[in-house]
Amino acid sequence: MMVALSATLSISVAACVPAGSEAGDAGSQGENRSFAEIQKEASGTTVDLSLYGGDDAINAYVDDYVTPELKERYGITLERTPLPDTADAVNKLLNEKQAAKEEGTIDLVWINGENFATGAEADIWFGPWAEKLPNAKYVDWESPSINRDFGYPVEGREAPWGKAQFVMIYDSEKVEGPPKSLDELGDWTEENPGHFTYPAPPDFTGNAFIEQVLYGATGQVEPFQKPFDENVFDQKSPEVYDFLNELESNLWREGETYPQSQAKLEELYQNGEVYISMSYNPQLAQRQVNKGLYPESTRTYLLDGGTLNNTHYLAIPFNGPNKSGAQVVANFLQSPEAQVEKQDPNGWGDLTTLDVDRLPKNTQRELAEPEGRATLSTRELQENRVPEARSEWLLELEDGWQEKVLKE
Amino acid sequence: MGGRIKIALLLTPAMLVIGVLFAGGLVSAVVQSLGYLPAIGQTEISLDAYREVLTGEDFLDSFLLTVYVAGASTIISTILAVLAALVLRRSSGRLSAIVFQLPITIPHLVAAVGIALVVSQTGLGARLAAALGLIGEPKEFPALLYDRYSVGIILTYVWKEVPFVTLVVLAALRGVAGELEDVARTLGASAWQRFWYVVFPVISPGIIAASLIVFAFTFGAFEVPYLLGKSYPTILPVMAYNEYRDIDLTARPAAMAINVLIALTTAVFAALYLRLARNLGRG
Amino acid sequence: MGKGAGTKRSNVGLLIVTALVTLPFVPLFLWAFAGEWRFPDLLPTEWSPRGISYLLEPGGRVLGATINSLLIGVSVAVASVVVGMPAGMALGGYEWRMKGAVIFVILLPILVPPLASTMGIHLTFIRLGLADTMLGVFLVHLVPTVPYTAIILTSIFAERTGELEETARTLGAGPWQAFRYVTLPEVAPGVAVAGLFAFLISWGQYILTLLIGGGNVVTLPMLLFSAASGNDPVVTSALAIVFALPAVLALVVALRYLKPGTLDEGRGFVGLGKVS
Numbered sequence: 001m002m003v004a005l006s007a008t009l010s011i012s013v014a015a016c017v018p019a020g021s022e023a024g025d026a027g028s029q030g031e032n033r034s035f036a037e038i039q040k041e042a043s044g045t046t047v048d049l050s051l052y053g054g055d056d057a058i059n060a061y062v063d064d065y066v067t068p069e070l071k072e073r074y075g076i077t078l079e080r081t082p083l084p085d086t087a088d089a090v091n092k093l094l095n096e097k098q099a100a101k102e103e104g105t106i107d108l109v110w111i112n113g114e115n116f117a118t119g120a121e122a123d124i125w126f127g128p129w130a131e132k133l134p135n136a137k138y139v140d141w142e143s144p145s146i147n148r149d150f151g152y153p154v155e156g157r158e159a160p161w162g163k164a165q166f167v168m169i170y171d172s173e174k175v176e177g178p179p180k181s182l183d184e185l186g187d188w189t190e191e192n193p194g195h196f197t198y199p200a201p202p203d204f205t206g207n208a209f210i211e212q213v214l215y216g217a218t219g220q221v222e223p224f225q226k227p228f229d230e231n232v233f234d235q236k237s238p239e240v241y242d243f244l245n246e247l248e249s250n251l252w253r254e255g256e257t258y259p260q261s262q263a264k265l266e267e268l269y270q271n272g273e274v275y276i277s278m279s280y281n282p283q284l285a286q287r288q289v290n291k292g293l294y295p296e297s298t299r300t301y302l303l304d305g306g307t308l309n310n311t312h313y314l315a316i317p318f319n320g321p322n323k324s325g326a327q328v329v330a331n332f333l334q335s336p337e338a339q340v341e342k343q344d345p346n347g348w349g350d351l352t353t354l355d356v357d358r359l360p361k362n363t364q365r366e367l368a369e370p371e372g373r374a375t376l377s378t379r380e381l382q383e384n385r386v387p388e389a390r391s392e393w394l395l396e397l398e399d400g401w402q403e404k405v406l407k408e
Numbered sequence: 409m410g411g412r413i414k415i416a417l418l419l420t421p422a423m424l425v426i427g428v429l430f431a432g433g434l435v436s437a438v439v440q441s442l443g444y445l446p447a448i449g450q451t452e453i454s455l456d457a458y459r460e461v462l463t464g465e466d467f468l469d470s471f472l473l474t475v476y477v478a479g480a481s482t483i484i485s486t487i488l489a490v491l492a493a494l495v496l497r498r499s500s501g502r503l504s505a506i507v508f509q510l511p512i513t514i515p516h517l518v519a520a521v522g523i524a525l526v527v528s529q530t531g532l533g534a535r536l537a538a539a540l541g542l543i544g545e546p547k548e549f550p551a552l553l554y555d556r557y558s559v560g561i562i563l564t565y566v567w568k569e570v571p572f573v574t575l576v577v578l579a580a581l582r583g584v585a586g587e588l589e590d591v592a593r594t595l596g597a598s599a600w601q602r603f604w605y606v607v608f609p610v611i612s613p614g615i616i617a618a619s620l621i622v623f624a625f626t627f628g629a630f631e632v633p634y635l636l637g638k639s640y641p642t643i644l645p646v647m648a649y650n651e652y653r654d655i656d657l658t659a660r661p662a663a664m665a666i667n668v669l670i671a672l673t674t675a676v677f678a679a680l681y682l683r684l685a686r687n688l689g690r691g
Numbered sequence: 692m693g694k695g696a697g698t699k700r701s702n703v704g705l706l707i708v709t710a711l712v713t714l715p716f717v718p719l720f721l722w723a724f725a726g727e728w729r730f731p732d733l734l735p736t737e738w739s740p741r742g743i744s745y746l747l748e749p750g751g752r753v754l755g756a757t758i759n760s761l762l763i764g765v766s767v768a769v770a771s772v773v774v775g776m777p778a779g780m781a782l783g784g785y786e787w788r789m790k791g792a793v794i795f796v797i798l799l800p801i802l803v804p805p806l807a808s809t810m811g812i813h814l815t816f817i818r819l820g821l822a823d824t825m826l827g828v829f830l831v832h833l834v835p836t837v838p839y840t841a842i843i844l845t846s847i848f849a850e851r852t853g854e855l856e857e858t859a860r861t862l863g864a865g866p867w868q869a870f871r872y873v874t875l876p877e878v879a880p881g882v883a884v885a886g887l888f889a890f891l892i893s894w895g896q897y898i899l900t901l902l903i904g905g906g907n908v909v910t911l912p913m914l915l916f917s918a919a920s921g922n923d924p925v926v927t928s929a930l931a932i933v934f935a936l937p938a939v940l941a942l943v944v945a946l947r948y949l950k951p952g953t954l955d956e957g958r959g960f961v962g963l964g965k966v967s
Contacts, residue, residue: 084917115655260920264920415787419778422774506946513939515891629804675799678802679795
């Protein structure tokens, strides 16, 4: 009995001991070795790549292309750890930082936006390292769409992997003239109640939708590129919530509940329960049509004023056990060959992050121009894009959505 | 003397496991709920987290929803189980044992997934309704998943718990109750009288005990509502988990506070059950 | 006369009950083999082995997850029986003062959700290096299982009078010999049942494995949950069927090899059903 009691006490005490502060410094030292050295050390090792696991095409790209290539070229064994949500990895790293766990399990994590920013604030990213990769020569690190992640300075702590652009998807047999502005969306949902909805924030795509509403309802983009200002937020955000609340009664399930994730929204579209959907991947619709999952009448379109575009990255945690391996993997993923394969609309279809002008001519030719009736041309995407707002605005916006829209 | 030591020794392994892993975890939760998180610089102890949680609208909504889901599941399961037991008691014991034990051993997640595929707006039920011409579009079928009344969740719990409660009732029926009932029958009592005055009083302690267990379990269960519940409000364990997952670590004490409150509520039910079981044993 | 009608009613009732019990499995089996099955078709318009090939994919995740689930489940079953048996002996075989309090303590982890204590202990596990490991998951699975085995074994031992052991002792057997050759064979069926339930409880755990395993320890329920949160009912259903298999197997094994009566008839322990 006494043994049990003292064991209980020691467990509780162990939970209370403050974490040592030394583990924290590991994050801020950068990578100083030459890449040749790094590659040598990485050979024969295992790298854990943690990334959102809900998209089969992405999983297939990693499992069927990246993994064998890494094994053959560098002798690296890649292990893909699927995440239900990237925020879970950030949460885990924050826990590990708190517990002073110096060796974690994640080597490389797919990340951007608020997840990166929150992590950076807590100093959980290793770096700088990304600008020293050999393939960084193809990346335009001068561009603010690369060196700032949703407005937050990257400072070499994550390596760009691809580009995303927010698009709307609809079934042309059920929708004549898809709504391109908020007003049009309001009208359309009134005439077609129950056939539109969006994933509940903080799902990534749900966040994007309410961000588009922010730009659309306020008619502005600029103020949200600047540092967070509470007065501006208090002044402008009600327009967003008012619009979304008005929209609610005509949404799927009358807005009583929202699909919990992008995957669930896609399911609704596949089942024909909603006629309009959305995605950060402009090639998704074509890919799903090719697979026979979406009706052939599916089309992709953009909203008036342009849609959000961002870069997504790969970061190395402060306590990653195999930082050399992680850098070799990141370098490979950034290579022109891997990027071309990634952009293949029959696979993942994710747009390249490399600066096309810096690529050799034959590679430029290989970067396929999106094909198919369900997708959009690169030019159209490029000419109609707007930058993401800074993470602080988005975090507040999402919290506000929970309070003011979800809970009525 | 040796006897007491012997008993203490026999109990040690189990007490160690429960004491360290279970009680230790709860104590740790209490400590964190009081705001003690040294690694993010919080070392002051306060009841702030409890104040914030208990006065928040979210907690009340979640608490009420949890009580509703647990209560409805328990009541429906119990009533159906008693009915099932009464109807089935003449069947071969072996056959009913097999049929009933299947749901008991099937994991909750499987039941949830299967039932979801039956009752969703594009599920088997909806397709049957469409085939019969009752509905045209999925949205015309009643929303039984992610809905306000948590119908999908309750159905899953009922499917899982009715067999369990039925077996308990059947056991009681086949025991003493059966003999007493025969006596009552020879004395000329009608079916209803036999049930109400003879059978029911004998089986009710067992029913109540089983119901308490079902209530406590469904109150604290996580998986099924996480999968089939609506966005807001969520039941308490899901609310605790969402707070725990928050990348803003200052939400941690609130998550722990909710856990402690859940533990307290279910502990009360455990105590009630124990009291009842002891009276059962004596009677 | 009353008996005949009662039996007929019973059998009709049994039929209805059987239909309701098997209902959730119908869509699972249909979807697992479906190729294309759009609303409002009652049956899949195309069949496909895609669900099965996902399960059997060489280098796929299902095999690894199943092995993990089995390893953890069996170890938990063995450990919780080893831990629970002495407790059962103490509680079932003897009368002593603090018994009520101890029973309450043992009962708590069954009714108080392990989620609460696991979230509490998570940080400590990280510090001790137990997070993200199979060992950590194994330990945390002991929380819901040990109380179960302890209570089942309590009722097993409560029914024994210890006469046989006494006889053995008078014949000169030592305490360990008495235990090994007299007690054990007698309680073996009950022990098997306890172990079985412990295995099933561990087999069905999701949130505990998710919290402590940190996504690194992948068990079958985690694959199932992940699939169920997605949009592919074919894969989800195939996984659900695989996940349900051991439960059905366990039931079959138990019914064949154990005396009816040891398995369950609500006797003794009312809480026997709170398994998975």
